Amino acid sequence: MSKKYDLVVVGGGPAGLMAARVAGENGLSTALLERKSDITKVRRVDGGGLVPLNEYMCGETFTFNPEAKRIGFPVSGFSIRYDGPYQDMYGFRFYAPDGTFFSFGDHHQLRKDPEKNRVGIAIDKELMLQGLLEDVEATGVDIFPGTNVTGIEKKANSVTVTGNGNPFEATFVIAADGINSRIARLMGMNKERKFIGTLVDRVWHLEGIEIPDVAGISFLFNMYGFFFVTTVCHKNQYHLGASTYHPGDDLEANLNRIVYEDKVFSPWFKGAQKIGETACVVNLLSPMGEPFKDNVLFVGDAAWLMELSNPFAIMCGWKAAHAVTLALLDGKINKGGIASYQEWWMKKFYEPYGSAEFKPIHLQDFLSADDIGYLAGLIKEPFAPTMNFYKMLDTIGNTYGGLFPVIQEERPDVMDKLMGIVNQMDEIEAKARKAGFSNR
Numbered sequence: 001m002s003k004k005y006d007l008v009v010v011g012g013g014p015a016g017l018m019a020a021r022v023a024g025e026n027g028l029s030t031a032l033l034e035r036k037s038d039i040t041k042v043r044r045v046d047g048g049g050l051v052p053l054n055e056y057m058c059g060e061t062f063t064f065n066p067e068a069k070r071i072g073f074p075v076s077g078f079s080i081r082y083d084g085p086y087q088d089m090y091g092f093r094f095y096a097p098d099g100t101f102f103s104f105g106d107h108h109q110l111r112k113d114p115e116k117n118r119v120g121i122a123i124d125k126e127l128m129l130q131g132l133l134e135d136v137e138a139t140g141v142d143i144f145p146g147t148n149v150t151g152i153e154k155k156a157n158s159v160t161v162t163g164n165g166n167p168f169e170a171t172f173v174i175a176a177d178g179i180n181s182r183i184a185r186l187m188g189m190n191k192e193r194k195f196i197g198t199l200v201d202r203v204w205h206l207e208g209i210e211i212p213d214v215a216g217i218s219f220l221f222n223m224y225g226f227f228f229v230t231t232v233c234h235k236n237q238y239h240l241g242a243s244t245y246h247p248g249d250d251l252e253a254n255l256n257r258i259v260y261e262d263k264v265f266s267p268w269f270k271g272a273q274k275i276g277e278t279a280c281v282v283n284l285l286s287p288m289g290e291p292f293k294d295n296v297l298f299v300g301d302a303a304w305l306m307e308l309s310n311p312f313a314i315m316c317g318w319k320a321a322h323a324v325t326l327a328l329l330d331g332k333i334n335k336g337g338i339a340s341y342q343e344w345w346m347k348k349f350y351e352p353y354g355s356a357e358f359k360p361i362h363l364q365d366f367l368s369a370d371d372i373g374y375l376a377g378l379i380k381e382p383f384a385p386t387m388n389f390y391k392m393l394d395t396i397g398n399t400y401g402g403l404f405p406v407i408q409e410e411r412p413d414v415m416d417k418l419m420g421i422v423n424q425m426d427e428i429e430a431k432a433r434k435a436g437f438s439n440r
């Protein structure tokens, strides 16, 4: 007869490792099952940006103390170890095809006092996961690397997860198996979620480049594709990513074009060497309003639309494992037992951000290079520095909303196209859905 655990955690990413650490610290008998044999190896796209630092998002703000080698979560009230390289981040930047740009934060000025001004840092995610894994190991959690979970079954008072053909029985399960969660699919959690489309990213890790005054995440709009350039933890290195909601697009060709041929942007990459590459395919399903069913709690990306991000996934693991601890202590092996997690999820994530409609738009399908350059040039001064995605999106939406009279006056043709985008939203969504792979 195999052992019955208090908790089985599926997935050893940031959310799952943190859940396993807290469960171990709280004395729960816990198993951690992870598909990868090397748990801390990062194979999927991830810039390692720890954001937002020193500003609020989803009710939390992060701190970083290089002397103490700790990343803090002061609202939630815990910290994690981080002893590795880092680089400061000051905000986002948006480039039109002709190189016209607007920024969040005047990066040149802000760099003069990094400790005070940074709103994010880029860290080495593998080292962060390594620190978490060592903490999990120290708590006596049973760790099963190389274990692919393929089944889950609810019994009277427990749940049995099947990994590599072996049963793992527990009172509760935390599903931290990331975006495109198999557990969510097996348990029918995706049936009620809206399928929005499939996002494909391909990223080159580049060394030997210095992009003047860019420290954060830059988005590059081009007529042949959409790109992002991300500051990473090592100086003179960047991630250059190509991104699409049309999975048939040839992203490798687009990356070659921007690096070697583009008149405006290829000078950035002169002398660059490719030192690695990653990719990801993300099926976009609207976030879960209730991330719980049959004693299984969904945390991190498994319950979200796209990327909840590393620090917020860690927060979810922390909160979920504490909720399970209290449910066991109170003898409430049901939804009522983990109510603190459900309320927290609703208040911090779902209500403020989860219910918003996400639109898979490619601007270059509607606007010319000249139109995009004109719109970018309307923003004359940098916005306040931020690495908070939601704040960035709100600021852009409100600013261009306020500029509509100017655009109508100066460029009625552009205004017509913008209105066209608004009116064609249903067709845009239908096209992205048709191009994607719903796999629900």
Ligand SMILES: Cc1cc2nc3c(=O)[nH]c(=O)nc-3n(C[C@H](O)[C@H](O)[C@H](O)COP(=O)(O)OP(=O)(O)OC[C@H]3O[C@@H](n4cnc5c(N)ncnc54)[C@H](O)[C@@H]3O)c2cc1C
Pocket: 010, 011, 012, 013, 014, 015, 016, 033, 034, 035, 036, 045, 046, 047, 048, 049, 050, 051, 147, 148, 149, 150, 176, 177, 178, 179, 182, 201, 280, 282, 299, 300, 301, 302, 306, 307, 308, 309, 310, 311, 313
């Ligand atoms: C393009 C891109 C860039 C990003 N950049 C950043 C960034 O700069 N900063 C940031 O904070 N976040 C970034 N993210 C988001 C970040 O990667 C995720 O939000 C974060 O990793 C979520 O953590 P998680 O633990 O929920 O899931 P994951 O990190 O996905 O972990 C899930 C784990 O479950 C395992 N697993 C999956 N299925 C099974 C199974 N059947 N059996 C066993 N194990 C399984 C996986 O192997 C994996 O280890 C980025 C995401 C994308 C798409």
